[in-house]
Amino acid sequence: MLHKERVWMERKATSVIQGNLVYQLSIGAVCSLDWPSDRLIIQVLDDSTDAAIKDLVQKECERWLRKGMNIHYVSRDNRNGYKAGALKEAMELDYVKKCDYVAIFDADHQPPCDFLMRTIPFFIHNPKIALVQARWMFVNADECIMTRIQEMSLNYHFKVEQQSGSSTFAFFGFNGTAGVWRILALQEAEGWKERTTVEDMDLAVRATLRGWKFVYIGDLETCQVKSELPSTYKAYRYQQHRWACGPANLFKKMAWDIIKAKKVSIWRKFFLVYNFFFARRIVSYNVTFFFYCVVIPLSTFFPEVKIPTWGVVYIPTIITILNAAGTPSSLHLTFIWILFENVMSLHRCKAVYIGLFDAGRVNEWVVTEKLGNMLKTKPVVNAARTFQKKFWERFLFLEIAMGIFLFVCAYYDYAFSRNQYFIYIFPLSISFFIMGSGYVGIFIPGAQQANAV
Numbered sequence: 001m002l003h004k005e006r007v008w009m010e011r012k013a014t015s016v017i018q019g020n021l022v023y024q025l026s027i028g029a030v031c032s033l034d035w036p037s038d039r040l041i042i043q044v045l046d047d048s049t050d051a052a053i054k055d056l057v058q059k060e061c062e063r064w065l066r067k068g069m070n071i072h073y074v075s076r077d078n079r080n081g082y083k084a085g086a087l088k089e090a091m092e093l094d095y096v097k098k099c100d101y102v103a104i105f106d107a108d109h110q111p112p113c114d115f116l117m118r119t120i121p122f123f124i125h126n127p128k129i130a131l132v133q134a135r136w137m138f139v140n141a142d143e144c145i146m147t148r149i150q151e152m153s154l155n156y157h158f159k160v161e162q163q164s165g166s167s168t169f170a171f172f173g174f175n176g177t178a179g180v181w182r183i184l185a186l187q188e189a190e191g192w193k194e195r196t197t198v199e200d201m202d203l204a205v206r207a208t209l210r211g212w213k214f215v216y217i218g219d220l221e222t223c224q225v226k227s228e229l230p231s232t233y234k235a236y237r238y239q240q241h242r243w244a245c246g247p248a249n250l251f252k253k254m255a256w257d258i259i260k261a262k263k264v265s266i267w268r269k270f271f272l273v274y275n276f277f278f279a280r281r282i283v284s285y286n287v288t289f290f291f292y293c294v295v296i297p298l299s300t301f302f303p304e305v306k307i308p309t310w311g312v313v314y315i316p317t318i319i320t321i322l323n324a325a326g327t328p329s330s331l332h333l334t335f336i337w338i339l340f341e342n343v344m345s346l347h348r349c350k351a352v353y354i355g356l357f358d359a360g361r362v363n364e365w366v367v368t369e370k371l372g373n374m375l376k377t378k379p380v381v382n383a384a385r386t387f388q389k390k391f392w393e394r395f396l397f398l399e400i401a402m403g404i405f406l407f408v409c410a411y412y413d414y415a416f417s418r419n420q421y422f423i424y425i426f427p428l429s430i431s432f433f434i435m436g437s438g439y440v441g442i443f444i445p446g447a448q449q450a451n452a453v
Helices: 022-031 051-066 082-091 094-098 115-125 145-167 183-188 199-209 233-260 266-301 309-324 328-356 380-387 397-416 422-436
Strands: 005-011 040-046 071-075 101-106 129-133 136-138 179-182 213-216 225-227
Touching: 022 040, 022 051, 022 101, 040 051, 040 082, 040 094, 051 071, 071 082, 082 199, 101 115, 101 183, 115 129, 115 179, 129 183, 129 199, 136 145, 145 213, 145 233, 145 309, 145 328, 179 183, 183 199, 199 213, 199 233, 199 266, 233 266, 233 328, 266 328, 266 397, 266 422, 309 328, 328 397, 328 422, 397 422
Parallel strands: 005 040, 005 101, 040 071, 129 213, 136 225
Antiparallel strands: 101 179, 129 179
């Protein structure tokens, strides 16, 4: 039986930077996949509103077309539905109906040449499999401390959360990229929906409720897909808002569908509702922020309030070690990672409530800026112009306000209390000040130098 595999890459407008461009790397990687050319269809989906960028990407596609690749440049004049809208429209094209599978890559992801050779056999040998998800490999993890910390968090996600969900046949979500879908399963799950900003998770849940199975191949090192971490704090904040707000909003919209689903076991329903959504994507963000950034600091003003040592020290220590163990090379950054994650918990917690209550920014989608290899290939003076901004635009007043609150709590505890919580609260306060002042991640202050903090 002949199969046609369509490689689908969704590129993001602001990922494009002059030099050795992100879109050139990703399109080149997809066009270099080992697969018979008569069974490979490539789509490049472009939602950019910048005419110059659209022209660059289209010319890159035409260059590969002249080399004999079956590549299609698909552009829209709007961003309705964002990524889900683009994928939905692309599915309706006639040549897509000839395909059996679709591999999806974001603009900053570059698959190895044997990616299809290693993933497609899972579908052929098991007709119940809907998704084969590969792991990301971070090419810029050593760029700065912020990317090292992101690597620690994402390694735990891939090595523990995804792997355990796959190994126990419970559930793991589609990461939106670096995965291959059986188109039949995608269609049975009613395709891409634009109702949240986590269209990938939405599709994965709906496919699971219809009885389809997923496979995670994170243990295959040669099948890891190259990816890039956001290296500016502003880009990371937008990304984390979407990743926290979207699941909370999806949980609100799908909780009842999960409970009444007939093709999945009670155990899987419980796993989805309690473990995957409620505990990991709602409770965890609330506990991290309110307990460690609000309750413990405020308790310094009330000596009659006693928080058990196991709640302040022992359990957090065990959880931290388990999370950090996935990246042994960065264990020395564990304390910095704790402080960084606590600061980010402010934005994640806020995003959760925006998602649960369908508040103003619930459907906000800001494309995550990626530097690519700009700092290596582009003169610093030009890079500075790309990211140049006014002095006061660096300051994030929500973080600074939290820093002031924590500093007051720490000073009061140091002066009048016996809890000695100031040992933890003072560094946390400083972390809020540092991140609120924009001194984290890659910062290009001008033509003279580029600093990595």
